[in-house]
Amino acid sequence: MIAEAKKRGIITVVDGAQAIPHLPVDVQDLGCDFYAFSGHKMYAPTGIGVLYGREELLEQMPPWQGGGEMIDQVTFEKTTYAKLPFKFEAGTPHIAGIIGLGEAVRWMRDYDLSAMAAHEHALLEHGTKELLAIDGLRIIGTAKKKVGVISFVIEGVHHYDLGTLLDQQGIAVRTGHHCTQPLMEHFSISGTTRASFAPFNTIAEVDAMVAATKKAVKMLR
Amino acid sequence: MNTTLEQAQQEIVDEFAMLGDWQDRYEQLIELGKELPLIAPEFKTEENLVRGCQSRVWLTAELVSSTSLGELPVVHFTADSDAMITKGLVALLVRVLNDRTPQEIMSTPLTFIDRIGLREHLSPNRSNGLVAMLDQMKRYALAYSAK
Structure with missing residues (x-):
């Protein structure tokens, strides 16, 4: 999709909040212009996230907010802004959150992301097979x-x-229209x-979820 | 009218006190949901829909004049939901608030849902339509009290 967009001169922004905790991600490989993700989906504190942007594009963009630490020179005639990334980081940053996010990234890097993805895939396959055995159950979203x-x-x-x-x-599940x-x-x-x-889930927990679903269905029918 | 709103709440609390664990409580709710008369399709309109993110509730109300002399008019509610547990809770709310005077509906605090351990369903986070339904019931009472 990114390659197709590029051909047509369209800027690509990836919402990677869901992928970051589950897959190894390389923004240069993807070739996207922007990539955003939230910290709390990858075990970091809430209220902090990352927006990656290609330097060339970031240079072209005007600041979106004014505040301390984001200016270079100010006169009545002309204002110039600080260099990247300060141009976009007006005011007092979310210091505690940033430190927490940094630690979460370091902590995650100690794990083998591919092995985590493989484990999750095993949970997915097992859960899919077991859930499909429930009468009247239909899975929405079956991409390979x-x-x-x-x-x-x-x-x-x-x-x-349910x-x-x-x-x-x-x-704990999520329900509704998401x-x-x-x-x-x-x-x-x-x-x-x-x-x-999540990577810390086990096959036994997937089985517990399936058993609880069966019990709930029995109560409701 | 035989019982006050307060007594009706107490009755429900007593009924639920006899039930054991969460499973008994929810089975009771599901039963109540199944027993609630289905709202006629013509009432399931956009206008009567109390929007909830998770489940939907339909509610209508009318002011019914009493046949016996000296008795005040009462509010008659009809309601339904697409989810069974929500519907069970709707049935309970209708049971305590139905056919009461607008004044009684507005002046009596509802405590029974808390007391039967189902408070989480009235949390705004649940967005199941129940909080909005309760507000709507009180708004009907307020509107009718002015008549």
Whole structure:
């Protein structure tokens, strides 16, 4: 997609919040112009994230906010701004969050990201197989190379009810339209239940999720 | 009317006190949801929809004049939801607030949901339509109290 956009002179911005904790990412390999991700999805504190941008583009962009530490020279005739990245970092930065994010990146680098991705893939395959054994269950989103998420609907079972009953059994899932209402409309559904796997999850936990789902379905039907 | 709103709340609290664990409580809610009369399709309109992010609730109300002399008019609610647990909670709310005077609906604090351990469903974060439904019920009562 990025290559196609490039051919047409379109600037690409990747929302990588979901990929960062699950896959090794190389922005130069991807060739995107911008890549954004949030810290809290990769075990860092909340309220901090990263926007990568190609230097050439960042140089061309005007500051988006004024404040301390972002100017070079100011006279009544002309104001020049500080160099990158200071131009975009007006005021007092989120110091504690930045330190936390840095530590999270260091901590993650101690792990083998490819091995983590392989483990998540095993959880995904196992969970998919077990969930599909439930009568009336349909998985929404079956791309071959998808990350460790299973979004599903069950005939005669509302996702809010299922989410509530899974919560009671100590299973955390997300339910609803996941901020993708047009997509839900496309599938003619009101929402889904979505189980997401992280590298620290185990096969036994996936089994517990499936068992809890079966119990909930039994209660609701 | 036989019971006050306060007594109706107490009855529900007593019923739920007899239930054991979470599973019994939720099975009871699901049963209540299944028992709630289905709202007629013509009432399931955009206008009557109380929007929730997760589940949807439909609510209508009318002011019913009493047949016996000297009794005040009461508010009659009809409601439904697309999710069963939400519907069970809707059934409970309708049960305590239905056919009461606007004054009683507005002046009696609702405590039973807290007391039966289902408070989390009335959290604004749940966005299941229940908080909005309760607001809407009180707004109907307020509007009718002016009549």
